[in-house]
Amino acid sequence: MSAxxxxxxxxxxxxxxxxxxxxxxxxxxxDKVKRGDIVAVVETQKGAIEVEVFEAGEVAExxxxxxxxxxxxxxxxxxxxxxxxxxxxxxxxxxxEIVAAPPGALSRPQSLSAAPxxxxxxxxxxxxxxPAARELxxxxxxxLAAVVGSGPDGAIVREDVLRSRATSEVKKxxxxxxxxxxxxxxxxxxxSKREIPHYYLQHQFDVTAIExxxxxxxxxxxxxxxxxxAALAIKAVALAVKRFPQFNGFWREGRFEPSAAIHVGxxxxxxxxxLAAPALHDxxxxxxxxxxxxxxxxxxxxxxGRIRSSEIAYATITVSSLGERGVExxxxxxxxxxxxxxxxxxxxxxxxxxxxxxQARSVLTVTLAADHRVSDGHAGALFLAEIGKLLxxxxxx
Amino acid sequence: MNLAPDALKAPxxxxxxxETTYREAVREAxxxxxxxxERVFMMGEDVGRYGGCYAVSKGLLAEFGPDRIRxxxxxxxxxxxxxxxxxxxxxxPIVELMTVNFSLLALDQILNTAATIRHMSGNQFGVPLxxxxxxxxxxxxxxxxxxxxxxxxxxxxxxxxLAPATLEDARGMLWTALLDPDPxxxxxxxxxxxxxxxxxAAAGAVDIDKAAVRxxxxxxxxxxxxxxxxxxxxxxxxxxSENIRAEVIDLRSLRPLDDDTIxxxxxxxxxxxxxxxxxxxGSLAAEICARIVEGAFFELDAPVRRVCSEExxxxxxxxxxxxxxxxxSKIVAAVKTVFGRS
Numbered sequence: 001m002s003a004x005x006x007x008x009x010x011x012x013x014x015x016x017x018x019x020x021x022x023x024x025x026x027x028x029x030x031d032k033v034k035r036g037d038i039v040a041v042v043e044t045q046k047g048a049i050e051v052e053v054f055e056a057g058e059v060a061e062x063x064x065x066x067x068x069x070x071x072x073x074x075x076x077x078x079x080x081x082x083x084x085x086x087x088x089x090x091x092x093x094x095x096x097e098i099v100a101a102p103p104g105a106l107s108r109p110q111s112l113s114a115a116p117x118x119x120x121x122x123x124x125x126x127x128x129x130x131p132a133a134r135e136l137x138x139x140x141x142x143x144l145a146a147v148v149g150s151g152p153d154g155a156i157v158r159e160d161v162l163r164s165r166a167t168s169e170v171k172k173x174x175x176x177x178x179x180x181x182x183x184x185x186x187x188x189x190x191x192s193k194r195e196i197p198h199y200y201l202q203h204q205f206d207v208t209a210i211e212x213x214x215x216x217x218x219x220x221x222x223x224x225x226x227x228x229x230a231a232l233a234i235k236a237v238a239l240a241v242k243r244f245p246q247f248n249g250f251w252r253e254g255r256f257e258p259s260a261a262i263h264v265g266x267x268x269x270x271x272x273x274x275l276a277a278p279a280l281h282d283x284x285x286x287x288x289x290x291x292x293x294x295x296x297x298x299x300x301x302x303x304x305g306r307i308r309s310s311e312i313a314y315a316t317i318t319v320s321s322l323g324e325r326g327v328e329x330x331x332x333x334x335x336x337x338x339x340x341x342x343x344x345x346x347x348x349x350x351x352x353x354x355x356x357x358x359q360a361r362s363v364l365t366v367t368l369a370a371d372h373r374v375s376d377g378h379a380g381a382l383f384l385a386e387i388g389k390l391l392x393x394x395x396x397x
Numbered sequence: 398m399n400l401a402p403d404a405l406k407a408p409x410x411x412x413x414x415x416e417t418t419y420r421e422a423v424r425e426a427x428x429x430x431x432x433x434x435e436r437v438f439m440m441g442e443d444v445g446r447y448g449g450c451y452a453v454s455k456g457l458l459a460e461f462g463p464d465r466i467r468x469x470x471x472x473x474x475x476x477x478x479x480x481x482x483x484x485x486x487x488x489x490p491i492v493e494l495m496t497v498n499f500s501l502l503a504l505d506q507i508l509n510t511a512a513t514i515r516h517m518s519g520n521q522f523g524v525p526l527x528x529x530x531x532x533x534x535x536x537x538x539x540x541x542x543x544x545x546x547x548x549x550x551x552x553x554x555x556x557x558x559l560a561p562a563t564l565e566d567a568r569g570m571l572w573t574a575l576l577d578p579d580p581x582x583x584x585x586x587x588x589x590x591x592x593x594x595x596x597x598a599a600a601g602a603v604d605i606d607k608a609a610v611r612x613x614x615x616x617x618x619x620x621x622x623x624x625x626x627x628x629x630x631x632x633x634x635x636x637x638s639e640n641i642r643a644e645v646i647d648l649r650s651l652r653p654l655d656d657d658t659i660x661x662x663x664x665x666x667x668x669x670x671x672x673x674x675x676x677x678x679g680s681l682a683a684e685i686c687a688r689i690v691e692g693a694f695f696e697l698d699a700p701v702r703r704v705c706s707e708e709x710x711x712x713x714x715x716x717x718x719x720x721x722x723x724x725x726s727k728i729v730a731a732v733k734t735v736f737g738r739s
Contacts, residue, residue: 132698151737157698
């Protein structure tokens with residue numbers, strides 16, 4: 001294995017993803033690529049996702065043809081990096097480990113060097129499958145590497161081969177498959193309710209000042225540049241988690257991993273019944289206008305069924321809003337492995353005490369669903385209050 | 398004595414069901430054998446005046462007299478040897494050993510004499526002897542009376558080893574065993590003696606070389622015998638709620654093993670779990686596991702598993718005794734792991 005050629009692999013676009021279908025290559029051999037370029041489109045349960053490359057260099061070889069369904073971690077293409085210096089500091093790769101293999105160890109085929117999530121492999125790269133499953137896979141021509149196991153120790157059993165054959169025989173139209181998306185939502189939400197001890201808090205805030213500020217700010221802007229309340233809400237959450245990091249990150253392997261980056265997943269309803277929560281990256285570092293532009297772009301692409309790999313996989317906290325549906329408060333289900341979800345209801349005109357006077361004010365209900373393994377109600381209450389405080393000063397968001 | 402097909406037929410009798418116990422079924426089997434063949438006699442410790450330590454032979458001394466129901470000294474090697482001699486000389490003895498633990502005192506006679514004479518005499522002599530003994534834990538009789546060593550005997554060529562688990566087999570295996578030209582050991586699990594149930598009034602001899610499918614199922618084969626059969630059947634019922642349809646095989650004969658029945662079932666279900674009150678290491682369960690892997694490897698959809706006794710001397714304390722041996726809950730849990738569930 002040459003040291004300056006690296007694999008571009010099927011990415012994991014979420015904790016529940018085990019395999020994806022390569023839909024389209026946007027590059028060909030000898031094309032130059034740089035970090036962040038979109039090089040391929042991958043079909044997952046969440047729809048067609050544009051996959052970015054993390055290396056700079058030149059496409060050396062395409063390994064997987066469009067239409068092929070491969071497990072997470074399978075090399076899709078090989079990238080010849082421009083220099084080792086450029087490659088250094090990028091994401092860790094499997095190659096150094098292979099170079100460091102003890103003398104005498106046979107070098108393993110490259111495709112076996114990584115253990116992709118979800119596909120059971122023993123050390124040494126062997127797929128765990130029952131003898132009956134192997135026999136069946138051989139006779140019907142199913143590649144066990146593409147089958148997800150449900151047996152003991154996650155081994156592939158006969159049933160899994162039958163199921164994988166059934167799904168691969170049904171030719172699915174590419175793009176967003178709402179049925180599959182519903183299954184993915186079902187799996188993620190069921191896992192969440194099964195594993196995460198949720199607690200819920202609710203707080204009401206007078207947001208009349210924000211509405212006034214928004215109306216004034218948007219007054220002289222063309223419609224395409226106007227700010228929506230959602231952008232302020234997302235920004236307020238991002239700034240609040242900077243002070244309350246126990247709501248931003250992941251619960252993995254029995255412990256909380258806080259995230260330094262703040263990527264806010266934004267629940268977006270899809271016409272026809274789907275739902276996704278792609279991430280807006282580094283929200284705390286975006287101005288309101290930048291955030292609004294990103295949000296518009298994201299919603300449009302999401303509804304068109306095209307989102308990027310980094311958007312789908314890396315949210316550190318989720319914001320959900322049912323504002324346009326008129327719901328006063330929503331109590332969310334945390335998207336695992338995240339640990340918190342902030343819900344914004346509709347802004348309603350309500351009688352509200354201002355000093356000793358009852359006035360008609362705009363009132364917003366903000367809720368928090370949080371993972372009790374990580375945080376407690378006391379911290380949650382302070383976190384909600386912080387969001388409310390930030391919303392009172394829209395000009396500082 | 399030849400094993401003519403007619404010999405297996407039940408003696409003429411009325412139909413209908415009678416309520417009985419495993420103990421009474423064994424006693425009826427002994428009575429029938431005594432009545433049908435005057436060469437049959439029984440001997441053992443406390444089988445006469447005391448009526449048997451598990452009350453199996455109660456009343457038989459009065460009915461058949463001291464020549465045919467013989468109390469022996471506490472000398473397993475001695476009276477087992479006497480039984481071997483009587484069998485070689487033309488009688489049809491039934492030797493009762495109080496428990497399998499005590500049978501070890503007679504192991505030399507069983508292994509070195511009974512099992513070898515046909516071989517060593519160039520087929521000039523056989524030993525048509527039946528040895529009955531109690532086996533198994535559950536009666537708080539502690540570590541010198543509670544073990545399940547039938548798997549050891551199943552290791553020995555030259556003998557047959559039976560484990561009646563049902564009333565029909567308790568009633569019917571003895572006569573067929575007495576017809577056999579070679580030694581047959583019958584292991585009666587102590588927890589079964591009080592088991593009640595319905596038995597045909599016409600019940601009689603049964604075959605002793607076939608395993609029986611006691612419950613049909615599609616998803617996993619549970620292989621067991623003796624006292625564990627009922628726990629395994631209870632587990633199979635409990636597993637219905639997990640949507641697991643278990644087939645339950647009662648081995649009935651531990652030697653020879655009915656490979657055909659076992660493998661046919663495993664080829665259908667593709668999964669197997671063996672429940673054996675013996676200890677796991679070097680057990681009969683291990684032998685069955687090996688045969689399944691040898692005979693149906695490519696059909697298997699999961700590793701073969703075993704539920705055996707913990708590798709300790711069987712404890713006296715009730716909760717520890719219960720914890721040491723296979724139980725329905727352990728079987729259910731083990732089956733679930735075969736399906737990757739916990």
